[in-house]
Structures are given as C-alpha cells and as structure tokens.
Amino acid sequence: MTYLVQTNRLTKVYEGKEVISEVSMHVKKGEIYGFLGPNGAGKTTIMKMMTNLIKPTSGSIEIFGETLTHNSYDVLKRMGTIIEYPVFYENLTAKEILDLHCEYMGYYDKKEIDHVLDLVKLINTDGKPVKDFSLGMKQRLGIARAIITKPELLILDEPINGLDPIGIKEIRELFKMLCEEYGITIIISSHILGEIEQIADTIGIIHNGKLINELSIDNVNLNQTDYIEIIVDDGKKAAFILEKNLAITNFKLMDDDHCIRIYDSAVSQKVISKALIEQDIDIEAINRKTSSLEDYFLKLVNGGIMNA
Structure with a gap:
C-alpha cells in the first residue's frame, strides 16, 4: 500500500492541554480523504502541522515518503493548501493574486x-478588486490559488464554506476531476457530512483530538442499514x-421523543401504522x-464503536 501522507502518533499540547492525541492517519496516493469532525475537534490543528505552520509536540508526519522537518521546503512546493479562511491582498484582482502566487512559487506557466x-x-472578474468579492468568490479564489501550480497534494480546510448549493456542486465536481484526471491526492x-459522503474514498473521523476511526467509504456503505422512521405525537x-x-424490540426512541426508528425489517409499515x-x-x-x-458519524462520536 502506497501512502502519500502518514502521521504517526501525532500529538500537540497547548498550555499543558493535549489538543491532538496520538493521531495516526493514512492517506493513499490518488484518493480523496475526507477528514470529518465537529468544529473544535482538531482538524485545522492537524492540517497546520502537515503544512509546517505549527510544530508537533511529539509524533511525526511523513509526506511523499519524507519525514516533515523544519527544512522541508521542497515538500511544501509540491502541495496546495487552504488553511482556515484564505487571505489576500484585497486591492489586487484575482489575476494579480494568482500571478503573484505563481511568482513566489517559482511557477511560470502564466x-x-x-x-x-x-x-x-x-x-469574468477582470478589474474587480478582491475586496469587492463575496465570501463565496473569495473561497473560489482560494481554491484557484491552491491548485494553479498543479500540486501533487491538496490540503483543504473547510473549502466549501461560504458557497451556495450550486457552488458546492461545482467545486465537488472540480475536486473529483482533479483527483481522477490529474491524479492529485x-x-x-x-x-x-453529506458532501464528504459524495466525494471521499476514505474518511477519518476525529473527535476531541483523537482519530476514532479511519475506513473506506465502501465500508461505511456496507454498515448502512434499512429502518422505518415514524414521527408521532407521543x-x-x-x-x-x-x-x-x-413484540418489536429492535427500535430506538430518538432524543426528541417524537421520532422512532424501527430496525426490524420483517414488520411492514402498514401493520405498524394500524x-x-x-391506540x-x-x-x-x-x-x-x-x-x-x-448516522454512522453520530454513532461514533456519541460513544459507539471506537476503533482507532
């Protein structure tokens, strides 16, 4: 198995508090890896360590077969990134922003x-300064800057923030194309979660700084089960x-006390309704x-199966 990115027991401590705890990720070459977790789970911190913006307290990161160090400049040239919110020189146009980025990356195919x-x-944004862009347009420009040098690896932190549903669909298709046609990891x-489910080959689920599971999306689909959902007054x-x-025992009353999920497939909806x-x-x-x-994600983070 060829892994383009691996972390080994990656740990980060801030002010005596362990915010990332012994995370070991495995990202295969040429795949889309969906990194899932609630806000504050540690996703951005791990991505900052992968891009050398912050240093691990312990553990290691291997990218392109090399251990990431303080001097891993050549490795960083082979990557495109969006970490948190993309920042630009606001008075420049989109073309000027990308031209400047190409200059300092040493990429001259203008x-x-x-x-x-x-x-x-x-x-069609010629002459329009970035300061006049909407949030979604800035996010698109951040993606453009990340991919213009044709990197081998893209590390994208919440890249669809600020996009409308049409924009999300377009960017989803773009990511698929970059992976399938250009071999970009x-x-x-x-x-x-719904967006990641549509594009990822592998998912890693992080919660409270710990990687609680890492599996292929095919295995997630194998774990899916049919159920009957009823919304009632009592x-x-x-x-x-x-x-x-x-005599139905395989069911769950959800937290709102109005929704019941029945996992006994032998019972028909008609019999239940009647x-x-x-009564x-x-x-x-x-x-x-x-x-x-x-459903699978919530099961894990709410105390279900905890495979690291």
Missing part, C-alpha cells in the same frame, strides 16, 4: 491563470405499543430509510 479562473467560475476537512406511548402489541392508529397515536410521517454517513 497561461494557467485564465484556465484555473475558468475552472472555479471566476473568469486531496485531504479535505469538513463538518458537512413517542413514549408509541414505543410501549410497539413492544407490547407487536397498531398505532388503533389513538397521531402519525405525522412514516418512511423507510437507509442509515447515512451522518
């Missing part, structure tokens, strides 16, 4: 500027009826569903 601006849908962090009474009258209606339970909705990456 024809690529228009091509990249077209890829991120900013080709992408590490992308997000708390928007969840506790409905749960009692399901167990007493229908039993509840006969004066008001059914707002009943649907057959399949568990998602979000």
Whole structure:
C-alpha cells in the first residue's frame, strides 16, 4: 500500500492541554480523504502541522515518503493548501493574486491563470478588486490559488464554506476531476457530512483530538442499514405499543421523543401504522430509510464503536 501522507502518533499540547492525541492517519496516493469532525475537534490543528505552520509536540508526519522537518521546503512546493479562511491582498484582482502566487512559487506557466479562473467560475472578474468579492468568490479564489501550480497534494480546510448549493456542486465536481484526471491526492476537512459522503474514498473521523476511526467509504456503505422512521405525537406511548402489541424490540426512541426508528425489517409499515392508529397515536410521517454517513458519524462520536 502506497501512502502519500502518514502521521504517526501525532500529538500537540497547548498550555499543558493535549489538543491532538496520538493521531495516526493514512492517506493513499490518488484518493480523496475526507477528514470529518465537529468544529473544535482538531482538524485545522492537524492540517497546520502537515503544512509546517505549527510544530508537533511529539509524533511525526511523513509526506511523499519524507519525514516533515523544519527544512522541508521542497515538500511544501509540491502541495496546495487552504488553511482556515484564505487571505489576500484585497486591492489586487484575482489575476494579480494568482500571478503573484505563481511568482513566489517559482511557477511560470502564466497561461494557467485564465484556465484555473475558468475552472472555479471566476473568469469574468477582470478589474474587480478582491475586496469587492463575496465570501463565496473569495473561497473560489482560494481554491484557484491552491491548485494553479498543479500540486501533487491538496490540503483543504473547510473549502466549501461560504458557497451556495450550486457552488458546492461545482467545486465537488472540480475536486473529483482533479483527483481522477490529474491524479492529485486531496485531504479535505469538513463538518458537512453529506458532501464528504459524495466525494471521499476514505474518511477519518476525529473527535476531541483523537482519530476514532479511519475506513473506506465502501465500508461505511456496507454498515448502512434499512429502518422505518415514524414521527408521532407521543413517542413514549408509541414505543410501549410497539413492544407490547407487536413484540418489536429492535427500535430506538430518538432524543426528541417524537421520532422512532424501527430496525426490524420483517414488520411492514402498514401493520405498524394500524397498531398505532388503533391506540389513538397521531402519525405525522412514516418512511423507510437507509442509515447515512451522518448516522454512522453520530454513532461514533456519541460513544459507539471506537476503533482507532
């Protein structure tokens, strides 16, 4: 197995508090690695260590087969990054920003500027200073700057922040194209699970500074299960009826006390509806569903399976 990026027991301590705890990640060459976790979980801190913006307290990072050190300048030239919010010289135009970036990166194919601006849908911004860009436009420009030098590795921290649904779809397709056609390896962090589910080959789930699982999206899909979801006016009474009258025990009453998920696939929706209606339970909705990456994620971070 060829890993483009590996971390070995990566740890970071701030003011006596361990914010990243022995994280060992494995990112294969040519894949999209979805780095998932709630805000404050440690995603950005790990990405800053990967890009040499901050130093680990202990542990190591290996990129392109080399251990990252204080002097890993050549490794950084082979990477494109967005860490936190992209920052620009606000009075320059998008073209000027990219031209300047190419200069200090030692990349002189200036024809690529228009091509990249077209890829991120900013080709018609001539003469417009970045200070007049919307949040979404700045995010697109940050992506353009990250990819213009055709890096082998992209490290992108919440890159779809500020984009509307159409923009999110366009950038999602762009990332897929960069991976499939150019062979670029992408590490992308997000708390928007539905988006990661659509593009990632592998996911790593981090919570409270610890990597609690790392697995292929195919394995996530294998773990998905069908269930019947019912929205009722009185969840506790409905749960009692399901167990007493229908002998259903494989169900879960959700936190709001109005939603019940039944994992017994042998029972039909018609039978369930009839039993509840006969006992004066008001059914707002009943649907057959399949568990998602979000369900799997919540199961892990709320104390389910904890495989590191």
